[in-house]
Amino acid sequence: MFSKACEYGIRATIYVAVQSLEGKRASLKSIAAEIESPVAFTAKILQDLVRKGLMQSVMGPTGGFEIDQQKLDSLKLSQVVDAIDGDSIYKGCGLGMKQCDESKPCPVHDKFARVRADLREMLESTSLLGLATELETGSTFLKR
Amino acid sequence: MFSKACEYGIRATIYVAVQSLEGKRASLKSIAAEIESPVAFTAKILQDLVRKGLMQSVMGPTGGFEIDQQKLDSLKLSQVVDAIDGDSIYKGCGLGMKQCDESKPCPVHDKFARVRADLREMLESTSLLGLATELETGSTFLKR
DNA sequence: TTTAACTAGGATAAAATTGTCCTACATAGA
């Protein structure tokens, strides 16, 4: 469904969100440990998310990654996916055809449209804040 | 969503289905031309589908690929996807976690479960026969 | 029986994705 990079990215962002809620920064090391991901690879993904404005990084000791309160209040899962994998998941043709729309649909166009609309709706309506609070209460997990 | 191989595989299967409906075999060359896919790569995919029993191949002149009537009557899109990409699309964890189930769910487990159930339902209820007849009537397309 | 139109499949290459290593740079705190 998503690329590995996107999976790590989503998990990392949720963890950073949790830490930010508690007023702490998350170091790369702690993030990678918490989500069980390769450190250097995770670094690239986070750098990307910082560049795209989804979170901030602070260098030096006590540095790390954080999401400011205002951002956190509005951040949706769809923005993380968009930043890493782009929007082809819910925009491109399910059968990889370049020109596929209502006027010249691929054989599964209509059927896919519904599923992808669902996916899109889900990603756009899911807030990082919500995911973070669920994780905080221990009802969901980031490892294993 | 699907791998390139799976996209080609689905498109190829639909074309073979159309030809089979008309009592014709589809040659590899004609298939690749019709779905605009790399010939040799498409050959591998088709060989795989033959090995997995989704269609048959006949060697020599007048040879090619075909789906017998009985098979065609029951063949679902899900079987093609399963044969090429496996069932991880609607079975694996959306965030790539190894152990993710009701008892230890990832942060998006519930939300994903619904979308993937929809996808699964769609794939399992979509028949190749239906897709082939729609293509025959010119209401859908395999190219561009 | 020869030929031409086919599929089968191994070997290899190209490209994209995933993952690692190393050096540079930033900065809080001793």
Next chain:
DNA sequence: TCTATGTAGGACAATTTTATCCTAGTTAAA
């Protein structure tokens, strides 16, 4: 000011996916 703890980012390696090439084997039809 020095040092330890951070991130930034370039270069490179491994793996997987996608694509190509070539030879062998099959068989209908001339």
